[in-house]
Amino acid sequence: MDKEVAIIGYAQTPYEADAEASREMQVLEVTKAALAAAGLKREQLDTVITANNDYLDGRTISNMRLVEPSGAWQKNESKVEMDGAYAALYALMRILSGDHGIAMVVGESQASVYGGYIPGTMMLDPTFDRQRGLLNEVSASALQARAYMNACGVSEEQLAGVAAKNLANAAKNPLALRADGKADVKKVLSSRLLYSPIRELMASPLCDGACAVVLASGKVAAKSGNPVWIKGVGFSHDSYLSERSLAEMSSLKDAARRCYAMAGIEDPASQLDLAEVHECFAHEELMAYEALGLCAAGEGGAFFDSGTTSMDGSLPVNASGGALAANVACAAGLARIIEAAMQIRGEAGDHQVKGVRTAVAHGQTGICAQENIIYVLGGE
Amino acid sequence: MAPNEGQSRVPRASIPFNPVFGWSVGNWMEQFFDGMKEGKILASRCPACGRVYLPPRMICERCFAKAEEWVELPETGTVETFTEAHVKLAPNGTFEDIDGPEIIAMVKHDGADTCIAARLEGGGVSVGMRVKAVLDPSAENVLDLLAGYRAAE
């Protein structure tokens, strides 16, 4: 895509374990801030798409009562029950239809309300896995981690290294929930063992928060200052977790292939300056290196060891700390888009990487990253 | 009143959300459970591509077709991946410690293309380990017909 749709404003709340503000007030805060950043008024919005989840919110029609704070009253409004990165896709398509010029995209949820890992078990096959009680988001991901480590010769130290990198990066991101400037492999490996090889610090913290993005057509965006262009998007959906190889992220690979074709990316490792990956668990970041073509298949561990993806490497991954620093269901992927846009605009503050022109942002939904979506973003 | 003042005095109400659904397990799973009552492992096979689904699935997503053939598989299989569970998911959504680690394994039966996640009994596990199903045909709950797996002799 060439200058058809751009990000022209965004905002995030701080990510918290138990936010004092209600979800409505969090959404109001980010929507107003994103509009202000774009230099727009509510009246100028053509369409509003939110991302939230009935199970996480404990009521059906979870976008109910979000109409007011998202600026959607008497507007063309809809929602997706997936990550906010898919709400951005919906908005992108509406703008590409030619019928809408400006879209508000919101992702939000509050783990302090839905209380941990019970809702995630609703994603399991209800006639077998869910009834047997062994699988949940963490134990299933542990099965994936072991499958990947065994297939590609990845060590627990390498998983811990990814977590340590991201938690240290997060120390420079004022919005992060879990951050530790002194995180190292030893510290991660001494955190609580949940399901081997996954320890507490290798699993993303569930939290409360919201984020918002304003998308605009090329015509509108060209008149705004500093648009971040969507150059490509790709998405793909894989089989249920027990019916596919867990040792690779084949749907992310598929999504990347489509996205890169649209964006004109032939050699991602050299053409991309930064990646923001939605890694719910440390091993997923290594698997994403491979699926995104940043390194060869099976080389995720060695690629991490090379330092390429660290803050001072040639292709930093998760300069924000990624989802290991804060994983708001329905918002964490949209937050990756915002973080990538911030880097391109040079607005990332203490965690700014120098000279980011082209970046990839990733979002996922489902157990063991069953569905994946990626965007390639670029500046002028 | 200043913004946010007083919020901490509002108690948090816990509202249970316990809907009960009467799912049908579907014809294919019914045959799977009926098979285990007779000590048989029944899987479905896609006539178009030959892919064998265990637990049986009614549709082959790859061929966009009904997986309507049936095959009986041996009780033996291979551990594709595993985890040692040191915790279990508590009703409040947090993880609580359990007494000793228990092993959850993904097992691919010989002749199957998909896996079953189940408990591995007896301790000791590795990827590629040969295992055998532990069937309990007299189990009252059909979900307990397949108790788990243990090392194959």
Ligand SMILES: [Zn+2]
């Ligand atoms: Zn087939």
